[in-house]
Amino acid sequence: MRLLLIEDDDILGEGLRDYLRAEGHGVDWCRRLADTAAYRGEPYDGLLVDWQLPDGSGLDWLREQRHRGDTTPALMLTARDRLSDRIQGLDSGADDYLVKPFAPEELAARLRAITRRVSGGTAARRRFGEVEIDLAARSASVGGVPADLTAREWAVLEALVLRAGRIVTKPDLEKLVLGFESELASNALEVHVSALRRKLGRELIDTVRGLGYRVGVGQ
């Protein structure tokens, strides 16, 4: 998944960015709301927003995004734990609310849950022909036999499965998997898609020539 993290605390921000990247997500990290302007229009799978930021309220920022029609799943990260705060946070457009301190494992699990909800249902398991993908367990199997995927391969697969039936362009897929800051060899994406086809079968991922990739058509 490609995620936008807005968190002013260096230790937490860096820790979350590195943890989520190690989980195979592409993470862009902003310390201030003003920095998010550079990422406007990027195709994110999830927003991780701190409530209190040096240049404003993350909640107001999120409300503004919703007002603009941005429906990207959002998770509020905050030290405010009162019931009224949680209600206000959820009412302002957050899909979930996580009170600090939290374990990054829980953050990752909640992210998966809200993106599943948004991408069409709460089921963590998706089946495409012989291929079964468990978004919660982050695993895939072909005819019941588990496939051994690397973190990057999983990230590519997850980005496509969460947009099943839709074409994902190559630049978008690069951004979704690797984030804005990461450098990637020009053919890296093809290498990962090729590896996925080898491990999960050629039929799972279609190449729409000149446009990008797609899963979940005719399966």
Add this chain to the structure above:
Amino acid sequence: MTLPAIGRRLARSLLGWSLVWSLAVAAAVWLAAKDEAVELLDDTLMSSAEVLASLMVDLPAAVAAPSARMTVVTDHGSGRFAWQVVGPQGQLLARSSLAPVQPWLQQQPGFGDVGPWRLYALALGAGGRVLYVGQTFEERYEAQADIALSAALAALALGLLGHVWLRARVNHELAPLNRLSQRLSGYDPLAAGASLGAAEREELLPVQAAIDELARRLARRVAHERAFTAHAAHALRTPLAGIDAQLAVALREAPATLQPRLQRVRDAAGRLQRVVAALLALFRSGVELQPQPVDLGTLLARLPADGLQVEVPAGATLVADPDLLTAALVNLLDNAVRHGAHRVRVSLPRPGQVRLDDDGPGVPAERRLALQQALDAQAYEGRMGLGLMLADMVARSHGGRLLLLPTATGFAAELHLTP
């Protein structure tokens, strides 16, 4: 312990004063009436003698002859007077039945005292006879005592009536104090626009002013604590989350030899997080208690168990503040783990009560009783760990308390979350 009551003390004082007052009135009447009574009785004695003498002068034959037999006249009157007629030689010529048989002898006519008698002597005609009319001193004292007693009884009755009246009056005057107590019991100085209302008596003005000042100080202090909690929450929670995130990354990247050590650091950071969360929750306990139905199974499933097996009956729910209950349960479970328990059975013996039984070594009965005493007295300092103290504070913020129960094995604690 029964405290002195203003009403009772005033009533007792008045009763004492009524008795002293009636005695004082009796004594004063006695002294004032004594001379007047003597004078009045003497006048009556003299008048009686003069009336009797005039009757006897009109009937001289009855007592005329000195040789005649002594006449005794039976007294049918009130018995307050007696009389004698004594001849020139001192011989008793006649007497009333109440008079003594010995003649009263007095040198001078007029008043005189002989033995127990007060006498009035009057010459009876020219024959040398003397008429004595007497009245016993006992009779005279009795008359004076009657006057004094009547006065004393009247004063006592007035005193008792005053006692009853004053008691009712005191109760009436103390009623505003009772109403102030009732208003105080429902008074929340932190509520918006909280006021005790106008004082009903001038004497209550300083009391209400002192209470209002106390409430203002309390509200200021709570406001400071709230501000501090909000600040502390942010200041503590964010770095704690950062530490955990960094440790999670370090655990992924560190070589296998460092993993156990890093895991222990992460466990300690986790405990620190739970304690901080519990302390922050307690900072606002009692001020913002938010009770709601809580599913124990769901709540406990979210808590870190650190290898502890926690058993909860399905569908166990109770009404409590979920954050505070979480703080209490986290700390009780943490206690169980640290004292060597592997399994904790959670149950709801009665509505509003949560019981935890663990399979650890438990504590000796004396230690358990000492802990319970410290909990009951809220004397936590140095007597127990943070876990029991937090659990008790959470229970108390709900109006209940923490009980440590006797059990054959392990350790059993019961959180009472209702008064």
